[in-house]
Amino acid sequence: MSKRVGVLALQGDFEAHERAIARSGAEPVQVRTAAELASVDGLIIPGGESTTMLKLIDYMKLWEPLSTFAHQKPVFGTCAGAILLANEVLSPSQPSFGVIDLTVERNAYGRQVDSRVVELEPIAEFGERVGEGPLEAVFIRAPIIRRAGPGVKVLAQYDGDPVLVEQGHHLVATFHPELTQDSRVHQLFLSKL
Amino acid sequence: MILNVLNDPNFKVKLGLAEMMKGGVIMDVINAEQAKIAQNAGACAVMALERVPSDIRKEGGVARMSPVRIIREIQAAVTIPVMAKARIGHFTEARVLEALKVDFIDESEVLTPADDEHHINKGDFTVPFVCGARNLGEALRRIAEGAAMIRTKGEAGSGNIIEAVRHIRTIVKEMRHLTILGEEELVHEAKILGAPLDLVQWVAKHGKLPVPNFSAGGIATPADAALVMQLGAEAVFVGSGIFKSNDPEARAKAIVKAATYYKDPAMLLEASEELGIGMPGLDLSKLPESELMASRGW
Numbered sequence: 001m002s003k004r005v006g007v008l009a010l011q012g013d014f015e016a017h018e019r020a021i022a023r024s025g026a027e028p029v030q031v032r033t034a035a036e037l038a039s040v041d042g043l044i045i046p047g048g049e050s051t052t053m054l055k056l057i058d059y060m061k062l063w064e065p066l067s068t069f070a071h072q073k074p075v076f077g078t079c080a081g082a083i084l085l086a087n088e089v090l091s092p093s094q095p096s097f098g099v100i101d102l103t104v105e106r107n108a109y110g111r112q113v114d115s116r117v118v119e120l121e122p123i124a125e126f127g128e129r130v131g132e133g134p135l136e137a138v139f140i141r142a143p144i145i146r147r148a149g150p151g152v153k154v155l156a157q158y159d160g161d162p163v164l165v166e167q168g169h170h171l172v173a174t175f176h177p178e179l180t181q182d183s184r185v186h187q188l189f190l191s192k193l
Numbered sequence: 194m195i196l197n198v199l200n201d202p203n204f205k206v207k208l209g210l211a212e213m214m215k216g217g218v219i220m221d222v223i224n225a226e227q228a229k230i231a232q233n234a235g236a237c238a239v240m241a242l243e244r245v246p247s248d249i250r251k252e253g254g255v256a257r258m259s260p261v262r263i264i265r266e267i268q269a270a271v272t273i274p275v276m277a278k279a280r281i282g283h284f285t286e287a288r289v290l291e292a293l294k295v296d297f298i299d300e301s302e303v304l305t306p307a308d309d310e311h312h313i314n315k316g317d318f319t320v321p322f323v324c325g326a327r328n329l330g331e332a333l334r335r336i337a338e339g340a341a342m343i344r345t346k347g348e349a350g351s352g353n354i355i356e357a358v359r360h361i362r363t364i365v366k367e368m369r370h371l372t373i374l375g376e377e378e379l380v381h382e383a384k385i386l387g388a389p390l391d392l393v394q395w396v397a398k399h400g401k402l403p404v405p406n407f408s409a410g411g412i413a414t415p416a417d418a419a420l421v422m423q424l425g426a427e428a429v430f431v432g433s434g435i436f437k438s439n440d441p442e443a444r445a446k447a448i449v450k451a452a453t454y455y456k457d458p459a460m461l462l463e464a465s466e467e468l469g470i471g472m473p474g475l476d477l478s479k480l481p482e483s484e485l486m487a488s489r490g491w
Contacts, residue, residue: 010453011237013212032453047213048237049273055235056453059446079213092272107272112210112296113319117202140209141274141296179209 003193006031006040008066010056012048012080016178020186026193034065042074042169042193045081047140047176050106053080054095070097074169074192082172083143090146100170101149108144115140122156122164129191130184137163137175145174155188198316198339199395199403207321207341210274210296211405214238214342214428218418218452219407220445221245221432224263225270231435234445238274238297240430241267246303246350247433247472250484256304258286264293276323281490282308291320297342298322300335302489303349303432310491315339325409327360327487329367333388333396336404343402345426346487347410350433352474354411356487357421361408365425371397410487413438413471415451415464422455437472444468 005021007014009030018028021044031037043066045053057063069075070085077085086104089096109115120135127133135156145162148154156164163174164185169192177185198204217237222228228239243259244252258279268275274296279286281300286307290298300313302325315322316339325346326332332343345364347357367386374382374397383393395403408426412418413434421429429452431445438444447464454460482488 009216011216011235013209013215015215016212032457048215049213049217051232051273052217052235052237052449055233055446055449059235059450111294112206112274112321113291113294115206115210117205138205138209140206140213176209179205179212 002027003042003190004029004040005190005193006037006043008043008045008053008081010048011052012046013176013178014046014048016176017044017046017078017186020178020183021190024183024186024190026190033060034062037062037065037069042076042189043069044189045075045077045084046178047079047081050080050083050094053084067097070099074171074189075099076171076189078173078176078178079140079142082145082174085170085172087149088147100165100167100172101152102145102165102172103147104143104174105146106143107141109139109142112141115142118158120156120158120163123154126155126164126184126188130187135164135177135184136180136182137177138179139175142174203319204316204339204341208404210321211323211342214274214407215405216453217428218445218449219276219428219430220435221430222267222436225266227436227441228267228270230442231445232271232273234442235449236273236445237428238276239267239271240276240278240299240432241295242278245433245436246486247352247437248350249303250350250486258283258290258304261289261293264290264295268293268295278304279313280304281306282311282313284313287313287318287320287322291318295320300324300340302346302486306489312338312491323407325487325490326364328363329396330386330388331490332364332402332406333386333392336392336402337389340404342405342407344407344409344430345421346490347408347412348475348477349410349486351411351477352413352434352437352472353477354413354417354420355477357408357410357412358424360410360487361421361424361426364402364406368396368400368402372400412448413474414468415447415461418448418451419455419461422452428452434472439469444471
């Protein structure tokens with residue numbers, strides 16, 4: 001039976017993640033309630049506005065169920081998702097689930113005119129696990145990882161900053177692999193389920 | 194040639210920000226205080242304006258790009274993306290907004306048009322653009338010019354949802370129609386739509402627009418937002434509907450909830466529970482043609 005991968009569908013590019021999950025051979029499930037969350041094997045927190053997601057999490061009393069899930073099960077966050085999973089968030093400081101030992105600064109490249117598409121060279125181990133070759137990375141008003149703790153493995157860097165990292169069953173990208181046709185980052189996440 | 198535009202890295206970055214706004218609410222604000230209220234309620238972006246559309250309608254005269262000072266004040270007040278409007282065809286207003294580093298430009302019929310034949314050549318800019326449309330032909334012409342997001346025009350500042358409903362239904366119906374046509378029929382259809390053939394072919398193949406399709410113009414309640422989303426819109430713009438109501442904070446929150454839980458009637462009820470009556474609305478059938486904003490744009 002294929003794995004059921006939840007995509008937090010409060011706001012943002014959750015449909016792009018659903019397509020990437022389907023391409024990688026698993027079943028995507030939109031998650032907007034605690035009941036939907038309880039039915040999945042892992043969760044993706046997509047890109048979007050982290051403040052909007054935090055408000056909806058608060059309105060819908062989803063903080064406890066999401067936090068419990070994030071501490072126990074595989075979770076993958078991109079951009080806003082990375083911000084919600086980090087230990088510490090800067091500019092401004094805001095609540096986060098704190099399941100991966102990162103300090104993340106929001107909108108750290110600047111505004112939309114500073115958004116960009118670049119090519120990353122992931123570390124050799126990334127290639128061994130999901131396939132070699134450069135990785136196209138779309139950064140949209142992206143955060144920067146200012147500190148990665150000793151338990152965090154950096155899988156790819158851009159401009160000297162970590163942009164794709166993992167710690168145990170948690171995976172974080174400050175860019176948007178879901179906006180490209182390359183499914184390797186999603187495959188890497190599925191290998192954690 | 195147009196499809197090359199869709200594959201251009203610069204266009205991918207523009208589309209990316211539009212993707213990030215899906216399922217969200219973009220709110221019109223006229224100062225830093227309103228911008229903070231919008232962000233605190235959960236807006237995924239704000240539109241920085243000097244006057245909301247219902248006041249532009251009331252006061253008449255020429256409506257232009259907002260003063261730089263107001264936009265800067267709003268940019269300083271929030272962390273979410275800040276959009277601003279340029280007049281149709283006014284590419285130098287757009288260059289000023291780009292230099293100001295607004296995150297998205299709305300080439301908008303709410304402002305007085307600057308050109309009665311041409312829109313801005315949006316592919317030339319680094320900043321992404323959203324444009325209004327009443328039908329598929331209009332939407333595809335705007336995409337051909339480089340728009341990274343389409344929204345229904347609706348009838349701004351009216352508090353009346355009928356035009357937004359007409360526009361989203363028209364666009365969805367016209368897209369559905371293309372999916373059942375043969376290749377030779379698409380050439381004829383492109384001629385009728387007044388849209389480039391390769392974009393018509395793209396829509397026929399995928400059954401949707403190549404850019405996010407949002408709704409605007411007349412949304413005043415959580416149920417209005419849910420209605421246009423159920424009809425196919427992927428996010429909503431709320432102009433006068435929030436800050437011209439008697440309960441802006443509660444209404445902003447309620448519409449944010451409705452944009453996420455648009456398929457869930459129990460949630461829509463809960464979101465609507467504490468709201469009073471919305472902004473005053475206009476019966477559009479009683480308005481002279483010259484006062485309609487939706488007919489601006491070509």
